[in-house]
Structures are given as C-alpha cells and as structure tokens.
Amino acid sequence: MIQNNASPTIDGLFRRILARKPDALALLDPLNKQRVTGQPPKRLTFAQADRAISALSAHFIEAGLPNNSVIAVQLPNTVEFMLTVLAAHRAGLVVALLPLLWRQAELTVALNRTGARAIVTTGKIDGVSHADLAMNAAADAFSIRHVCGFGHDLPEGMASLDLALSEESATTRAVTQDGRRAAMISFDVTVDGFRAVPRTHLSLIAGGLALSLESDVPQGATVMSAFEPSSFAGLTSSLVVWLLSGGTLALHHPFDGDVLEQEINEHSCETLIAPAQLAVRLAEIDMASRLPTLRNVIGLWRAPEQVAASPIWTTQHAVLTDVYLFGEAGLFSARRAADGAPAPILPGPHGAPRDVPGASIAGEIFLTPRGTLALRGPMVTPAAYAPPSPPRDSLLAQPPRDFVDTDYAARLDRSTGAICITAPPTGIMAVGGYRFLSQDLQEWAKRLGQGALLTALPDRLSGHRLAGRAPDNARAREALGELGLNPLMVEAFRDRAPSN
Numbered sequence: 436m437i438q439n440n441a442s443p444t445i446d447g448l449f450r451r452i453l454a455r456k457p458d459a460l461a462l463l464d465p466l467n468k469q470r471v472t473g474q475p476p477k478r479l480t481f482a483q484a485d486r487a488i489s490a491l492s493a494h495f496i497e498a499g500l501p502n503n504s505v506i507a508v509q510l511p512n513t514v515e516f517m518l519t520v521l522a523a524h525r526a527g528l529v530v531a532l533l534p535l536l537w538r539q540a541e542l543t544v545a546l547n548r549t550g551a552r553a554i555v556t557t558g559k560i561d562g563v564s565h566a567d568l569a570m571n572a573a574a575d576a577f578s579i580r581h582v583c584g585f586g587h588d589l590p591e592g593m594a595s596l597d598l599a600l601s602e603e604s605a606t607t608r609a610v611t612q613d614g615r616r617a618a619m620i621s622f623d624v625t626v627d628g629f630r631a632v633p634r635t636h637l638s639l640i641a642g643g644l645a646l647s648l649e650s651d652v653p654q655g656a657t658v659m660s661a662f663e664p665s666s667f668a669g670l671t672s673s674l675v676v677w678l679l680s681g682g683t684l685a686l687h688h689p690f691d692g693d694v695l696e697q698e699i700n701e702h703s704c705e706t707l708i709a710p711a712q713l714a715v716r717l718a719e720i721d722m723a724s725r726l727p728t729l730r731n732v733i734g735l736w737r738a739p740e741q742v743a744a745s746p747i748w749t750t751q752h753a754v755l756t757d758v759y760l761f762g763e764a765g766l767f768s769a770r771r772a773a774d775g776a777p778a779p780i781l782p783g784p785h786g787a788p789r790d791v792p793g794a795s796i797a798g799e800i801f802l803t804p805r806g807t808l809a810l811r812g813p814m815v816t817p818a819a820y821a822p823p824s825p826p827r828d829s830l831l832a833q834p835p836r837d838f839v840d841t842d843y844a845a846r847l848d849r850s851t852g853a854i855c856i857t858a859p860p861t862g863i864m865a866v867g868g869y870r871f872l873s874q875d876l877q878e879w880a881k882r883l884g885q886g887a888l889l890t891a892l893p894d895r896l897s898g899h900r901l902a903g904r905a906p907d908n909a910r911a912r913e914a915l916g917e918l919g920l921n922p923l924m925v926e927a928f929r930d931r932a933p934s935n
Contacts, residue, residue: 442614444636446524448678449481449488455681457482462514463685466698471688472557472586477514484518486603491522491596493604495553498581498594502527502610504552505620507545509533509569511560512663512688515585515596517674519555524618527610529633531620534665535560542572548631549620550578555596558586566590614640621667623763624870625820626842626862632763632819634667641813642667642766643675645797648787649768650733650756652706656680659704661687661695661713662735667814668760672708672735699726706731714755715746722750729753733768735760740843740856748775759856761841762870764820765810767798779853800854801838808845808856811838 452459461484464476479487500506506528510516523530531549533542546554556569566584570593573579583594614636623630652658658680660673677684685702687695690713699707707714707729714734722729732755736742739759748755748771757777758768769778769789778789782801786794798812811817820839842860847853864871 442637443640444524444612444614444616445618445639445675445678446521447612447614448640448675449485449521452678452681453481453485457485460683462517463683463698463702464514465512465686465688465694466701467688467691467694468513471511471561472513473559474586479514484521487518487600488522488525489605489607490600490603491518492525493606494583494594494596494599495523495526495528496606496608497604498553498583500526500528500552500581502608503529503617505529505531505549507531507533507542507549507551507554509535509537509542509554509556509565509665510585511535511557512660512673512686514686515557516664517677517684517686519596520619520670520674524636525610527608529617529620531631532622532665532670534622535565535663539568539571539575542568543575544629545622545631546572546576546579548629551576552578553581553583554579556582556584558584558589566593569593619667619670621665621670621763624863624872625762626860626872627823628872630763630819632667632816634814634816638814638816639667639671639675640679641797642671643679644795645766645787645814646672646733646756646758646768647676647679648794648797649770649789650706650731650754651770651788652676652680652731654681656682656705656731657685657702658682658706658708659685659687659695659699659702661689661707661709663689667763668735668758668766671766671814672733672758676708696725699729703728705729706733708733708735710734711736711742711745711757715748718746718748718750718755723752727752731756733758738859740858742777743855745777761808761810761843764839764841765798765812765815767800767810779848779851781852782847782854799838802845802847802854803840805840806844806846807840808843808854809838809840815839 458480461481462479466476468474468476506523508519508530510519520530531551533545554569554573556565558566566589569582570590573582583596585596589595616635617633618636618639620631620633623632658677662669662672664670664673673684685698685704687698705728711734714732717732730753732753734755735758737760742757742759754770756768756770758766760766767785769780771778784796784799787797788794798810798814801809803809817836817839821836843856844858845854845856848855862872
C-alpha cells in the first residue's frame with residue numbers, strides 16, 4: 436500500500452487511530468442485530484476491525500474491481516456497513532449508498548446511473564430478502580459484474596463476505612491516499628428529478644468536522660448512532676464523526692426505543708446522533724436518571740423549516756445541537772445555548788464551532804434573488820446540482836456556479852437579521868426521510884384505483900409518513916410494485932414511534 440498522504444482520506448483517519456490504540460474498542464453492533472439480520476452482535480477493537488477491512492478489501496480486489504470503480508452498498512446500520520465502506524476505500528473504490536427501503540426499480544436506476552460494478556447487501560433485513568432484491572437489480576444493470584453479501588442462505592451466484600472475512604486474504608494493491616479522490620455517491624430527488632451526488636474524501640471530512648466541532652464531541656467519546664447511514668448526513672454523522680473523535684462507535688438499527696435506551700446505558704455513551712424528532716422527545720423523559728451518561732445530543736432535521744418552531748430544550752445535563760439537512764445538497768449545524776432555544780442562523784460564512792472567533796470556515800449560507808437558501812463551501816458539490824444545459828442554439832454560455840440552491844424558501848428577519856427557513860422545495864414531499872416528487876405521489880394514487888387514497892401525514896418521529904387506503908389491498912400492493920414504490924412505504928412509518 437502506498438502511503439502518499441497528499442491530503443487526508445477516510446482510511447487514513449482510521450489508520451491513525453489504529454497506530455495509536457489498536458486494542459481499543461472500535462465498533463459495537465446493535466443489541467438486537469440477531470432479530471434484524473439473523474446474525475449475532477459483534478464487538479471489534481481497531482486491530483480486529485483492521486483485519487476485517489483488509490480481508491474485505493482483498494475480496495473486492497480479487498473479484499476484479501478496478502481502481503475508482505463504483506461499489507453499491509445496501510446494508511443496515513451494523514458493523515458490516517462501516518467495515519464495507521472502509522474496505523472499499525482501502526481498495527480504491529467509490530461507495531454508492533443505497534437506502535434500505537429502495538426496491539428493484541430504484542436500485543436498478545441508481546446502479547445504471549452510477550455505472551456500479553458491484554453491489555453489497557445482506558441476506559435478510561427485518562424479514563425482507565435483500566439478497567434477492569440485489570440479484571434481481573443486478574440482472575437489470577449492465578455494469579454489475581459482482582454481487583456479494585453477508586449472512587446465511589445467500590442465493591446462488593452471490594459471493595459470501597462472511598467467508599471472505601474468515602479467510603483473511605492478504606491481497607493488496609497500490610492506492611494513492613489522496614483526499615481529493617471521489618469517495619462516495621448519494622442520491623437526491625429535486626424539482627428537476629433524480630440526481631446522483633458524488634463527493635470526495637475531503638468533502639466527507641469537512642461535513643464530519645462541521646458536526647463534531649460544533650457539537651463539541653470529545654476525543655475518545657463513545658458515540659451512539661441511531662441514524663441510517665445511507666446518505667451524506669448519515670455517513671458523516673456516524674463514520675466520519677467517529678473517526679475524528681478516535682473513540683468507539685455504537686450502532687442502533689432504527690428504531691426500537693427500549694433497545695436504544697439499553698444500548699446507551701450499557702455502552703456508557705456520551706454522544707447520541709439521532710433524527711431530530713427523536714432527540715426532541717428525549718427531553719420529555721427524565722434523562723438525568725434514565726440516560727445519565729449522555730452529554731451531547733445531535734439531532735438531524737430532515738425538515739429544517741421546522742427547527743425554529745421546535746420546543747425549547749430543557750435538559751440541563753446534555754446539550755442539543757440542531758443539524759439542518761437539505762437533502763443531499765449539504766448541511767450546517769448550530770448548538771443550542773443555555774436557554775435551550777434554537778440558535779439564530781445568520782447569513783454569510785460560518786465557522787466550526789460557530790461561536791468561536793477565528794474558527795475555521797465550515798461553509799457559507801446566503802439567500803438567492805429567488806428568495807431561496809443557498810449553500811457554499813467544502814462539503815458542497817455544485818456540479819451535481821448544476822441547472823440544465825442551455826439549448827444548443829443558445830449563444831449565451833451558462834455562468835459557472837460555486838453554490839447549490841437548496842430550493843428551500845427563506846427570508847431575513849428584520850429585527851435580528853437571521854435567516855428564517857419558511858418552506859421546503861415546491862413539488863417535493865419528504866416521507867420518513869425519503870424525498871418524492873409530489874406529482875409522483877399523485878400518479879401513484881391514481882394507479883391504486885377508484886376510491887383509493889395515498890397521502891403524506893405528519894409524524895413526530897419521521898416528519899411525515901405515507902398513508903394509503905384502497906378497496907383492494909392486494910391490488911394496491913401490486914400497483915405500487917409496478918410503479919417501483921416499495922409497498923412497505925405505506926406502512927413503514929405508520930406506528931414507528933419511540934417508547935418512553
């Protein structure tokens with residue numbers, strides 16, 4: 436392996452911690468992993484994780500995946516996810532993140548859009564055969580050359596990564612450790628349609644620094660991540676924040692409130708990373724007695740327009756940091772002060788941490804002439820959101836753009852000068868963390884048949900849930916399947932609320 440560190444990479448961050456404390460605890464599986472995937476929970480030190488990463492990296496190399504090729508990953512929030520991402524980077528690959536609730540139609544579009552050469556999944560997740568989904572999607576994607584997975588009873592033709600871990604092959608290849616190289620691809624839905632959003636190692640690290648510095652995650656902390664890592668925010672808030680802190684990453688597969696509370700207490704977690712609605716609900720319980728080790732709570736808002744109207748944070752022994760998410764375009768964070776109210780967001784450059792003079796600039800926030808909020812900075816990839824090219828006969832060249840217009844409506848407060856985010860993008864509906872075009876929802880409702888109803892309802896935990904009703908339930912599910920919408924989306928967020 437060539438260690439030519441032109442700039443930091445994700446694997447480089449891991450290796451630095453490994454060199455300092457190989458026997459320290461690195462990764463902790465969800466306690467209910469046996470129910471989720473059928474496999475027992477794992478506890479890995481950095482040395483054990485390094486051997487697993489090297490074995491998986493060797494498998495990808497021996498499978499013939501060339502440098503800089505794309506490997507798609509659809510895995511739950513378990514140790515295997517983190518190991519796979521680190522192994523892919525060690526092998527010089529680019530990781531494409533596939534959300535868990537995507538089914539064959541969405542997977543096929545994503546695989547074809549990115550030209551992915553391989554896909555990684557697991558046998559079953561919450562009773563759904565993701566191995567079969569991956570095999571079917573791979574059959575429809577011309578670029579796929581290798582399908583592999585964790586777990587038991589994998590279908591014929593799918594390589595076993597558990598076997599690769601047990602063999603611990605020593606195969607390596609020269610990979611230039613340069614943070615400017617592509618590291619990941621996530622997927623977004625905008626008013627202009629479906630977009631693949633690539634990012635470099637430096638962009639990922641910039642996102643992780645913005646979160647960890649603003650929320651003051653201490654070095655060596657035990658961090659609990661209860662947010663799906665299938666997005667830019669999900670990956671930076673878990674994998675990157677963990678590597679920057681050099682501590683232990685405990686994982687929770689969303690969502691079981693009782694298990695989460697048990698995990699936080701059993702692992703003595705200082706920091707919790709979770710959907711903001713869940714974080715806010717924690718203030719309703721006696722955190723000092725029920726979660727005594729928590730000192731930092733990082734709440735990720737998929738609907739950033741709701742932050743200003745959120746309840747006051749009243750818990751004294753833990754501080755809440757609000758993270759504003761704008762699809763895959765970017766994010767920024769603001770730690771709440773002693774009064775527990777959301778911090779005012781001023782236009783212009785913002786540092787990390789935000790209230791420290793002279794802090795490194797994490798990004799810039801400003802309003803466009805359209806009255807929408809725009810982002811600029813090291814974690815933002817403007818090229819992925821560039822407007823459509825002008826017609827060929829146009830004599831005017833499109834001016835270069837170094838920012839991303841999030842399409843969130845915003846205005847300036849006259850008294851404070853702070854930015855007020857007032858509405859999400861027109862024509863976009865966020866349902867349980869997934870974004871849909873409103874016109875698609877209307878079309879799906881029509882396909883369900885006369886007398887059917889498909890709508891997004893408010894939900895305290897997920898923001899919205901997709902609720903459906905049809906005279907013939909079997910017919911409705913068949914129609915949803917034909918449209919490429921996962922039938923479980925109608926029910927997945929119906930009753931998913933944390934217990935106190």
